[in-house]
Amino acid sequence: MNAGVKKRTVNAVMSLLALAAGLLVIFPLVYGVMGAFKSEAEFSAYPPTLLPRSFSYTKNFEAVWAMVPVLRFFLNSLIVAVLGTTVRLSFAVLAAYAFVFFEFKGKKALFIFILATMMLPADTMIVTNYQTVARLGLLDNYLGMAIVSFVGASQMFMLRQHFLSSPRSLRDAAQMDGCGDIRFLVSILLPVSRPLLVMLYVQGFVALWNTYLWPLLVTNHNDMRTIQVGITMLTTVEGTNYHQVLAGVAISLVPAFLLFLLLRKSITRGMVSDAEG
Amino acid sequence: MPSDAHAADLRRRKPIRQQLKPYLFLLPILTFAVGFVYYPFFKTFLYAFSQVNFKGEIVGFAGTDNFSYLFSRRDFKIALENTLRLMLINVPATVALTLGMALLVWKRRHLSAVNETLFSVPIAVSMASAGLVFKVLLNPTVGYFNYALGLNIGWYTDKNTAMYGILMLTVWMGLGFNFLLFLSALRSIPSGILEAATLDGAGPLSRFFRVQLPLIVPTLFYVACTNMVQAMMTSGPVIILTQGTSSLRATTTLIYMMYSSGYSSANYGLAACVSLVTFFLTLTFTVLGFWLEGKRGSYQ
Numbered sequence: 001m002n003a004g005v006k007k008r009t010v011n012a013v014m015s016l017l018a019l020a021a022g023l024l025v026i027f028p029l030v031y032g033v034m035g036a037f038k039s040e041a042e043f044s045a046y047p048p049t050l051l052p053r054s055f056s057y058t059k060n061f062e063a064v065w066a067m068v069p070v071l072r073f074f075l076n077s078l079i080v081a082v083l084g085t086t087v088r089l090s091f092a093v094l095a096a097y098a099f100v101f102f103e104f105k106g107k108k109a110l111f112i113f114i115l116a117t118m119m120l121p122a123d124t125m126i127v128t129n130y131q132t133v134a135r136l137g138l139l140d141n142y143l144g145m146a147i148v149s150f151v152g153a154s155q156m157f158m159l160r161q162h163f164l165s166s167p168r169s170l171r172d173a174a175q176m177d178g179c180g181d182i183r184f185l186v187s188i189l190l191p192v193s194r195p196l197l198v199m200l201y202v203q204g205f206v207a208l209w210n211t212y213l214w215p216l217l218v219t220n221h222n223d224m225r226t227i228q229v230g231i232t233m234l235t236t237v238e239g240t241n242y243h244q245v246l247a248g249v250a251i252s253l254v255p256a257f258l259l260f261l262l263l264r265k266s267i268t269r270g271m272v273s274d275a276e277g
Numbered sequence: 278m279p280s281d282a283h284a285a286d287l288r289r290r291k292p293i294r295q296q297l298k299p300y301l302f303l304l305p306i307l308t309f310a311v312g313f314v315y316y317p318f319f320k321t322f323l324y325a326f327s328q329v330n331f332k333g334e335i336v337g338f339a340g341t342d343n344f345s346y347l348f349s350r351r352d353f354k355i356a357l358e359n360t361l362r363l364m365l366i367n368v369p370a371t372v373a374l375t376l377g378m379a380l381l382v383w384k385r386r387h388l389s390a391v392n393e394t395l396f397s398v399p400i401a402v403s404m405a406s407a408g409l410v411f412k413v414l415l416n417p418t419v420g421y422f423n424y425a426l427g428l429n430i431g432w433y434t435d436k437n438t439a440m441y442g443i444l445m446l447t448v449w450m451g452l453g454f455n456f457l458l459f460l461s462a463l464r465s466i467p468s469g470i471l472e473a474a475t476l477d478g479a480g481p482l483s484r485f486f487r488v489q490l491p492l493i494v495p496t497l498f499y500v501a502c503t504n505m506v507q508a509m510m511t512s513g514p515v516i517i518l519t520q521g522t523s524s525l526r527a528t529t530t531l532i533y534m535m536y537s538s539g540y541s542s543a544n545y546g547l548a549a550c551v552s553l554v555t556f557f558l559t560l561t562f563t564v565l566g567f568w569l570e571g572k573r574g575s576y577q
């Protein structure tokens with residue numbers, strides 16, 4: 001067989017194989033979104049179907065909308081994710097700056113002290129953190145939901161590596177001109193580091209947006225639930241109506257997916273350099 | 278002269294301000310590292326060796342009583358076994374699947390961009406959303422999974438299969454992220470090395486085992502390690518999929534046990550012991566992993 005033909009055949013087979021595997025990966029999601037458009041009768045019919053009879057059947061969405069405050073859930077998630085990500089990144093920037101541009105006693109020890117927080121998994125401490133947050137009166141409170149994510153040791157580490165690679169003369173020149181540390185940080189260093197900051201922000205936002213256990217623990221009031229916790233409540237409201245649960249899931253997927261499609265490059269770049277860093 | 282005194286004062290004070298500055302920059306992150314990482318960790322330690330009442334107040338020293346009580350409990354042994362089983366299946370399954378996916382698409386061909394996007398989709402999906410979809414998909418009466426494969430299994434209600442049902446979700450959740458890691462590792466191998474191997478007559482299999490695999494071992498190690506930690510921390514899928522069903526016992530994990538004994542039953546001493554056991558197990562596995570990785574490095 002001609003080598004060129006053989007190579008082309010191999011390429012085509014691999015592409016199609018990958019496509020089949022890719023469709024298999026997204027199958028659960030497609031199935032879930034399709035199910036959101038099915039009526040109860042369609043759902044209980046045997047054999048089960050993949051496609052709904054009609055995409056104009058929106059009763060499930062209306063039911064979910066009436067049952068739980070969907071927009072409020074979204075707003076809560078948004079506030080918690082923005083608050084947590086913004087504070088975490090700001091703290092990480094300040095710490096990284098100190099470790100790169102200052103000489104001080106205990107520098108190495110403090111650096112290790114912060115990095116070592118990565119060795120203590122947050123999930124093993126939720127019970128004691130719950131007690132702290134409860135004592136501070138922060139249950140059912142946005143600050144209480146975000147407060148455990150304020151320490152970003154890996155973000156601090158990556159920012160430090162990045163600041164280290166920025167030219168030292170930049171700061172010296174700025175200082176000659178009488179530019180203080182904060183002004184240098186805000187008006188010179190941060191704008192130069194924009195790509196990394198955007199990537200860290202998006203990555204942190206998605207992670208916080210998707211958190212489940214912690215917001216479940218520290219909220220009791222229905223109006224304070226995040227979207228992740230909120231949609232799981234659909235399974236306990238008067239039994240389980242699968243078609244309505246799937247409508248809730250479909251709604252919950254929209255913002256994360258938009259973000260994924262818009263910022264796919266920065267999300268994936270972040271994950272990759274995170275592994276290498 | 279007052280202005281001179283003022284200037285001298287400034288000169289003296291400025292170095293102190295300069296000296297304090299780095300600590301001021303570090304203060305925010307340190308405050309929260311102490312308050313929400315180190316303090317809870319030491320409190321957990323303290324609780325584990327104390328008698329703690331239902332309000333969370335320490336009322337006495339317990340020595341190792343909490344631990345012996347924990348180790349004597351059957352549900353702890355079950356939770357420990359379940360967690361280890363989950364981890365031991367999850368890690369190799371994730372590594373094999375995501376490495377396979379990356380090998381399918383690392384070479385740029387037609388449809389590459391589409392396939393990469395499809396493979397990375399799970400990173401956009403939260404555990405809660407995916408968990409609910411799997412709950413319906415694997416439901417024995419209305420779900421499509423059993424029907425498509427001609428099975429008759431009550432995935433999340435049968436205690437023999439519930440753990441596999443949970444594994445399907447946890448493995449699926451990790452597909453996108455780990456695929457991307459392997460993909461970038463494979464693509465960062467200089468194409469010259471692979472071409473040289475091909476010229477030497479190496480087929481795809483020997484190219485993989487002799488060239489690609491050795492070069493992506495650091496990524497392999499990273500993927501295995503992070504998935505190990507994640508699997509040891511599994512609790513959300515249990516809450517969403519099997520809590521309140523008869524198969525809960527078959528799927529209880531350590532962190533779920535900690536959550537339910539600390540949060541729901543207010544048995545803080547017990548919860549702290551479970552937390553410490555999980556922490557030290559995870560730490561041991563991590564250290565073991567690093568040791569293996571280091572050993573491999575020294576042989577090269």
